[in-house]
Amino acid sequence: MGLVVQKYGGSSVADAEGIKRVAKRIVEAKKNGNQVVVVVSAMGDTTDELIDLAGQVSPMPAGREFDMLLTAGERISMALLAMAIKNLGHEAQSFTGSQAGVITDSVHNKARIIDVTPGRIRTALDEGNIAIVAGFQGVSQDKKDITTLGRGGSDTTAVALAAALDAEVCEIYTDVDGVFTADPRVVKKARKIDWISFEDMLELASSGSKVLLHRCVEYARRYNIPIHVRSSFSGLQGTWVSSESTEQGDQKVEQAIISGVAHDTSEAKITVVGVPDKPGEAAAIFRTIANAEINLDMVVQNVSAAATGLTDISFTLPKTEGRKAIDALERNRPGIGFDSLRYDDQIGKISLVGAGMKTNPGVTATFFEALSDAGVNIELISTSEIRISVVTRADDVPEAVRVVHTAFGLDSDSAEAVVYGGTGR
Amino acid sequence: MGLVVQKYGGSSVADAEGIKRVAKRIVEAKKNGNQVVVVVSAMGDTTDELIDLAGQVSPMPAGREFDMLLTAGERISMALLAMAIKNLGHEAQSFTGSQAGVITDSVHNKARIIDVTPGRIRTALDEGNIAIVAGFQGVSQDKKDITTLGRGGSDTTAVALAAALDAEVCEIYTDVDGVFTADPRVVKKARKIDWISFEDMLELASSGSKVLLHRCVEYARRYNIPIHVRSSFSGLQGTWVSSESTEQGDQKVEQAIISGVAHDTSEAKITVVGVPDKPGEAAAIFRTIANAEINLDMVVQNVSAAATGLTDISFTLPKTEGRKAIDALERNRPGIGFDSLRYDDQIGKISLVGAGMKTNPGVTATFFEALSDAGVNIELISTSEIRISVVTRADDVPEAVRVVHTAFGLDSDSAEAVVYGGTGR
Numbered sequence: 081m082g083l084v085v086q087k088y089g090g091s092s093v094a095d096a097e098g099i100k101r102v103a104k105r106i107v108e109a110k111k112n113g114n115q116v117v118v119v120v121s122a123m124g125d126t127t128d129e130l131i132d133l134a135g136q137v138s139p140m141p142a143g144r145e146f147d148m149l150l151t152a153g154e155r156i157s158m159a160l161l162a163m164a165i166k167n168l169g170h171e172a173q174s175f176t177g178s179q180a181g182v183i184t185d186s187v188h189n190k191a192r193i194i195d196v197t198p199g200r201i202r203t204a205l206d207e208g209n210i211a212i213v214a215g216f217q218g219v220s221q222d223k224k225d226i227t228t229l230g231r232g233g234s235d236t237t238a239v240a241l242a243a244a245l246d247a248e249v250c251e252i253y254t255d256v257d258g259v260f261t262a263d264p265r266v267v268k269k270a271r272k273i274d275w276i277s278f279e280d281m282l283e284l285a286s287s288g289s290k291v292l293l294h295r296c297v298e299y300a301r302r303y304n305i306p307i308h309v310r311s312s313f314s315g316l317q318g319t320w321v322s323s324e325s326t327e328q329g330d331q332k333v334e335q336a337i338i339s340g341v342a343h344d345t346s347e348a349k350i351t352v353v354g355v356p357d358k359p360g361e362a363a364a365i366f367r368t369i370a371n372a373e374i375n376l377d378m379v380v381q382n383v384s385a386a387a388t389g390l391t392d393i394s395f396t397l398p399k400t401e402g403r404k405a406i407d408a409l410e411r412n413r414p415g416i417g418f419d420s421l422r423y424d425d426q427i428g429k430i431s432l433v434g435a436g437m438k439t440n441p442g443v444t445a446t447f448f449e450a451l452s453d454a455g456v457n458i459e460l461i462s463t464s465e466i467r468i469s470v471v472t473r474a475d476d477v478p479e480a481v482r483v484v485h486t487a488f489g490l491d492s493d494s495a496e497a498v499v500y501g502g503t504g505r
Numbered sequence: 506m507g508l509v510v511q512k513y514g515g516s517s518v519a520d521a522e523g524i525k526r527v528a529k530r531i532v533e534a535k536k537n538g539n540q541v542v543v544v545v546s547a548m549g550d551t552t553d554e555l556i557d558l559a560g561q562v563s564p565m566p567a568g569r570e571f572d573m574l575l576t577a578g579e580r581i582s583m584a585l586l587a588m589a590i591k592n593l594g595h596e597a598q599s600f601t602g603s604q605a606g607v608i609t610d611s612v613h614n615k616a617r618i619i620d621v622t623p624g625r626i627r628t629a630l631d632e633g634n635i636a637i638v639a640g641f642q643g644v645s646q647d648k649k650d651i652t653t654l655g656r657g658g659s660d661t662t663a664v665a666l667a668a669a670l671d672a673e674v675c676e677i678y679t680d681v682d683g684v685f686t687a688d689p690r691v692v693k694k695a696r697k698i699d700w701i702s703f704e705d706m707l708e709l710a711s712s713g714s715k716v717l718l719h720r721c722v723e724y725a726r727r728y729n730i731p732i733h734v735r736s737s738f739s740g741l742q743g744t745w746v747s748s749e750s751t752e753q754g755d756q757k758v759e760q761a762i763i764s765g766v767a768h769d770t771s772e773a774k775i776t777v778v779g780v781p782d783k784p785g786e787a788a789a790i791f792r793t794i795a796n797a798e799i800n801l802d803m804v805v806q807n808v809s810a811a812a813t814g815l816t817d818i819s820f821t822l823p824k825t826e827g828r829k830a831i832d833a834l835e836r837n838r839p840g841i842g843f844d845s846l847r848y849d850d851q852i853g854k855i856s857l858v859g860a861g862m863k864t865n866p867g868v869t870a871t872f873f874e875a876l877s878d879a880g881v882n883i884e885l886i887s888t889s890e891i892r893i894s895v896v897t898r899a900d901d902v903p904e905a906v907r908v909v910h911t912a913f914g915l916d917s918d919s920a921e922a923v924v925y926g927g928t929g930r
Contacts, residue, residue, distance in 0.1 A: 096561035103562075130581065136521035137528075137585050138592040145591070148599050149584035152577040156555065159574035160562050166570070167563040174573050179649070200649075224604070224625075 082248040083205070084109055087119040087215065087238035091255045092312035093157050094124035102253075102312060103164035106210060110170060115205045117245060119215045119238040120161055122153025143188025147217070147228045151177070154214035154234075162212045172210040175200060177217035178226065181244075182237060184218035190230035191218060193237075193299075196244035213241060232293035239296050243303035250305050252292065253312035258319030259284070259291050261340040261490040266478050269491035273339060275320045280339040280433050283467045287431035288344030297321065337436030338443070338488045343481050345428040345474050347377060348402045349460070351394040352409065354419025362393060364416045365409070372408040374401045378429075378462040378471065390419070394460060396471060399425050427459065428477035431469040432484060438465055443488075450487035456480045507673040508630070509534055512544040512640065512663035516680045517737035518582050519549030527678075527737060528589035531635060535595055540630045542670060544640045544663040545586055547578025568613025572642070572653045576602070579639035579659075587637045597635040600625060602642035603651065606669075607662060609643035615655035616643055618662075618724075621669035638666060657718035664721050668728035675730050677717065678737035683744030684709070684716050686765040686915040691903050694916035698764060700745045705764040705858050708892045712856035713769025722746065762861030763868070763913045768906050770853040770899050772802060773827045774885070776819040777834065779844025787818060789841045790834070797833040799826045803854075803887040803896065815844070819885060821896060824850050852884065853902035856894040857909060863890055868913075875912035881905045 086106065093099050110116045130149050134141040141149070158174040165172035181197035204211045215234025218227050229236055235252055242250035259281070260270040276284075278301035285294040291309055300307050300321065310318025355361050362381065369376060377396045397405055406421055430451075437443040447468055451458060456479065460471035472480055485491060511531065518524050535541045555574050559566040566574070583599040590597035606622035629636045640659025643652050654661055660677055667675035684706070685695040701709075703726035710719040716734055725732050725746065735743025780786050787806065794801060804820045822830055831846055855876075862868040872893055876883060881904065885896035897905055910916060 096558065099562050133521065133581070133585060134588060137524050138588040140592075141588045142591050145584045145587040145597075145599055148587075149581060152580040152584075155577040155580065156558070156574060159570045159577075160558060162570040162573075163559060163563040163566045166567050167565075172570075174570055 082113075083115040083117070083245055084249055084251060085117045085119065085238050085242040085245065085247045086251045086253060087234055088121065088161075088253045088312055089234065089255070090121040090124050090127070090157075092253055093120060093161065096160070099123075099157070099160050099164050103161060103168055105253075105312065106161075106165060107168050107170050110210055117201060117205070117211045117213060117241055117247070118161065119213050119234055119241060120154060120157050121215050121234040122150075123157045123160075126153040126156065144225055147188050147226050150228050151214065151217045151226050154216060158212045158214050162210075165210055165212075170210060171208055172212055173204045174212040174214070175204070176214050177237065178219035180211075180213045180241065182213075182218035182240065183221050184227045184229070186220040186222055186225065186227065188225075188227055191220065191227035193218060193229065193240050194221060196240050198241060198244050201241070201245065213237065232296060235293060235296035236299060239299045239303075239305055239307065242305045243299065247305065249308050250300065251308045251310065252296075253310060254291065255311065255313065256291060257311045257314060257316055258309050259289065259321070259340070262481055262485045263289075263343065266343065266481050267341070267485045267491075270485065271490060271492040273319045273336075274317070275322070276339050277435060278321060278323055279466060280435055281321045283431070283433040283464065284340055284342045287342035287433060287467065287469060288346070288429065289340070289342045291319075292321070336434060337440055338432060338434035338490065340433055340490065341481050341485050341488075342431045342433060343428060343477050344431075345477055346399055347396045347427060347429060348399045348423060348425035349394055349396050349427050349471065350402070350405060350409075351392055351422040351424070352416075352418050353392050353422060354388075354390045355393055356417055357389050357391040361416070364412070365393060365418075368408050368412045368416065369395075369397075369405055372401075372404055374398075374405050374408075378460050378469065380460050380462075396427070396429070396460070426474045427471050428474040428480075429469055429471050430477060430480045430484060431467055432488070433467045435466045437468070444468060446487055447484060450483045451480055454479055454483040456483075507538075508540040508542070508670055509674055509676060510542045510544065510663050510667040510670065510672045511676045511678060512659055513546065513586075513678045513737055514659065514680070515546040515549050515552070515582075517678055518545060518586065521585070524548075524582070524585050524589050528586060528593055530678075530737065531586075531590060532593050532595050535635055542626060542630070542636045542638060542666055542672070543586065544638050544659055544666060545579060545582050546640050546659040547575075548582045548585075551578040551581065569650055572613050572651050575653050576639065576642045576651050579641060583637045583639050587635075590635055590637075595635060596633055597637055598629045599637040599639070600629070601639050602662065603644035605636075605638045605666065607638075607643035607665065608646050609652045609654070611645040611647055611650065611652065613650075613652055616645065616652035618643060618654065618665050619646060621665050623666060623669050626666070626670065638662065657721060660718060660721040661724060664724045664728075664730055664732065667730045668724070672730065674733050675725065676733045676735060677721075678735060679716065680736065680738065681716060682736045682739060682741055683734050684714065684746070684765070687906055687910045688714075688768065691768065691906050692766070692910050692916075695910065696915060696917040698744045698761075699742070700747070701764050702860060703746060703748055704891060705860055706746045708856070708858040708889065709765055709767045712767035712858060712892065712894060713771070713854065714765070714767045716744075717746070761859060762865055763857060763859035763915065765858055765915065766906050766910050766913075767856045767858060768853060768902050769856075770902055771824055772821045772852060772854060773824045773848060773850035774819055774821050774852050774896065775827070775830060775834075776817055776847040776849070777841075777843050778817050778847060779813075779815045780818055781842055782814055782816040786841070789837070790818060790843075793833050793837045793841065794820075794822075794830055797826075797829055799823075799830050799833075803885050803894065805885050805887075821852070821854070821885070851899045852896050853899040853905075854894055854896050855902060855905045855909060856892055857913070858892050860891045862893070869893060871912055872909060875908045876905055879904055879908040881908075 184191035609616035
């Protein structure tokens, strides 16, 4: 008998009908002889409604109270789900993050899990229960305050519990059929990926793919927990994410040369113009950004113009952090020394991901040829061992993704690439 | 510096505006130099909406999960209230029943408080915070499961915390101005009572007055915690409930002969007809009812008809328990031995309450004369040292309450008896 962790997102439990449908699926897994732990998000728009309420009473809600408020959402969905399961004749108990032993640091609204002590979950399972656990929430180690894990936190809860309980698999149920070779809203011929390595999935996640978040995949890789991303609406096999050596069922899965094409239009580009080309200048800029707690993505320094001894440094960052970064740089302009700042939020990033590119030297050439043939102008380039990313005009992104997808033979032959829902969550 | 516990009901925090209004009132109490602990119910109709959701997924929701679900309601209101207070520049922290140390037995949906260990509340107060506590909820001592205290549970939470923290007063804020000499919806000239003893309040509560529940007053009496029932909408002094020896402010308050007139139309009457008039028969009937976990109110046995050796036994009980009581009696008819059952749910009860009646022998006579003059027929009578109750036709209740109220000089001279809201909660 195996232990399975299943996670259902808010769109899967948006109303009473959704909760009853999910309850049936959970009971099936139990009937198949598994111990089942279910991690559930808040119903549909509950979290947004609570955020709206908070905005009505305070323009800047305190972190501790905001977490207390938001965690009411999963409390509702998990209790209802447990009731629905019991109504099908199976035993179920719901547990808050705190009761499930999800111990975090004290950073409200984006806490990190530092330990999982699922003693009560283990007991509930041993007594024959299906355990329902609130996603997205935990309890702080020092103050015993309720915390939340931030965006995508329920996926992280599921993987962390799977690791602590030594589960066979962590199934992430969502409203799409799995991870695709590109966003199906942009590329009609995108194909569902049957299997992808942790490494390629991490690159896709950090390049704009929204099905799984980077943090969740990183956690799964560290503890080697296979993830199965699949639809809670269809009964189809989805995408397996696991280490390279994993065999799925009876067959050894071949690693594809290219896993997929990701894109991201949520970033902006800042160019620091007229920076003295001497040691320590770039460091001063990036220290300023780091002190403002902003994460950079791509960084490029132009060749210095010998005549002036000045250079330009460009970097990309989330649009939402643009204002803060510019303020921080302007405040430190005397210390850093630069002429001016340029801000551009009409950019997009296209990334090609695949471990196979390490041993296939033609990949880079094919990539740039495809973009060139389509007349797409490239502004920045960044590469890792298994990824090439370029920045273009935002308007060019859809066409660029399509031509690259085609150039690497990723297009589906048929209309098999079904996508449900389509919010891309 | 004193410690004050304030409790706000759902109608006081029904929306963001209500929460902000309540926050201001709380901050006033803090500014007056008090340590302030606030117990809050779920917002407006939240609890009803959650109950409705539960009904959609399961016809018979399990107690444990039902409690988990319902407690989401106070989690939302308490977090929002803490945010609103912080927005006014004062420190506040919210606490669940469990965090506040409200320890209960394991009877889900109507748990009883068995201990209160408010260590975290005390610490929060000592650090200068206003402590916001979720009403209606606790954690079970044995299983550490979330429990709820049943109807009126938030009032009980407030009084229990006031006792554990040795508070000066427990202020119960509601949508009426206090406890009245009769229900102002029935008696337009009802007067707000300035002070009433625990004993009289207990009798009023068990006779149909809905402002305070019996359980809450009983708890306050046991620990001698003065209760101040008042409106969260007006700023007026409400009704003080305390032991007879308490002085309010500088003046010793005189005990009134009669505190008020309560009425109750939520009960039904069952008459067991043709019971053999011999020892043990009544006991068999009441054992049957007790085994079905039904609480009786009034009991009357008719004089036996000597010719037949048979008698009738009548009792009243909540209408909601009628079906269950009849089923239990019918099942045990062979053992008990009776001819038939009569069920009547068109009855009403009028009660006159006042410690003064002990030493004023004319009270009973005045009471019955008033009813007789109004042509009200009396079906059952029951008395205690400080209460007379009669059962009449339900239709006669409003007139009966009015004539008794007038007969004991309780009518207000003016239109001072203002009532806000008027739901009687």
